[in-house]
Amino acid sequence: MSALKIPSAAFAISSSINRLAFKLRHRSRSRPVLLAVTSVYGLHCCSRRMATAAVESVATEHLEICVKASVTTPDRLGDCPFSQRILLTVEEKQLSYSMKLVDMGNKPEWFLKINTEGKVPVIKIDEKWIADSDVITQTLEEKFPSPPLATPPEKAPVGSKIFSMFIGFLKSKSPSDGTELQLLNELTSFNDHIKENGPYINGKEVSAADLSLGPKLYHMEIALSHYKSWAIPDSLPYVKSYMQNVFSRDSFVKTRALKEDVIAGWRPKVMG
Numbered sequence: 119m120s121a122l123k124i125p126s127a128a129f130a131i132s133s134s135i136n137r138l139a140f141k142l143r144h145r146s147r148s149r150p151v152l153l154a155v156t157s158v159y160g161l162h163c164c165s166r167r168m169a170t171a172a173v174e175s176v177a178t179e180h181l182e183i184c185v186k187a188s189v190t191t192p193d194r195l196g197d198c199p200f201s202q203r204i205l206l207t208v209e210e211k212q213l214s215y216s217m218k219l220v221d222m223g224n225k226p227e228w229f230l231k232i233n234t235e236g237k238v239p240v241i242k243i244d245e246k247w248i249a250d251s252d253v254i255t256q257t258l259e260e261k262f263p264s265p266p267l268a269t270p271p272e273k274a275p276v277g278s279k280i281f282s283m284f285i286g287f288l289k290s291k292s293p294s295d296g297t298e299l300q301l302l303n304e305l306t307s308f309n310d311h312i313k314e315n316g317p318y319i320n321g322k323e324v325s326a327a328d329l330s331l332g333p334k335l336y337h338m339e340i341a342l343s344h345y346k347s348w349a350i351p352d353s354l355p356y357v358k359s360y361m362q363n364v365f366s367r368d369s370f371v372k373t374r375a376l377k378e379d380v381i382a383g384w385r386p387k388v389m390g
């Protein structure tokens with residue numbers, strides 16, 4: 119599903135502009151840099167002025183993102199893996215953003231006006247609020263294509279069943295109901311995929327599928343260790359190294375939830 123459809127020529131120009139904006143965000147805003155990059159891209163005088171405006175607008179666009187607030191620590195990011203997915207995406211794309219922390223136990227009026235469903239994450243792009251991490255990820259990729267993070271369709275589903283298997287095992291009351299085995303089977307397939315294709319799902323570079331799965335594996339590790347004294351077995355070394363690779367990225371360290379929030383967040387599922 120696409121919230122934004124861009125024709126391919128416009129998409130190519132938008133990619134170039136985004137690349138230029140990316141350079142600008144990481145260098146001083148000097149006119150020579152802009153002149154150099156516009157001449158590299160062969161833009162003539164008139165379109166150069168337009169490119170300048172477009173580059174400046176992408177480079178200075180500031181995103182607002184509603185995310186779950188911590189329940190244990192004031193003014194801290196909370197434990198929503200879908201919110202972290204979006205924060206990881208904007209961090210990896212080095213976009214400028216600010217977080218609006220939403221108390222999910224007592225949702226404020228302004229938030230329910232933005233998203234009547236009452237779910238986080240929600241992001242403001244081009245003056246419009248957009249909900250749902252799948253839609254947001256795709257919109258960010260189209261509007262800010264550099265660096266590219268899209269996962270090829272044949273690899274996008276890799277690891278996608280792990281989260282629901284983890285929840286099934288976490289909620290299970292009987293050790294012999296097969297839920298642990300179901301999770302282990304998914305993790306084994308994932309281990310094989312990373313062994314063959316790693317270190318990330320799409321190979322050498324991190325991509326959208328990793329930014330979606332990483333926060334879920336982080337929750338899995340903390341919640342299963344706390345509530346079931348369970349850990350990834352040594353027989354799955356590629357799952358372990360994958361988690362280490364994702365969890366140690368700067369973007370992840372900056373956006374991860376506190377352990378105590380993850381534990382508190384899953385308590386109702388375990389008790390229920």
Ligand SMILES: N[C@@H](CCC(=O)N[C@@H](CS)C(=O)NCC(=O)O)C(=O)O
Nearest residue numbers: 198199200222237238239250251252
């Ligand atoms: N499909 C949505 C799921 C988002 C979601 O379930 N978010 C949870 C927090 S992690 C939420 O807002 N739940 C509603 C609530 O807590 O009241 C997405 O991918 O963004």
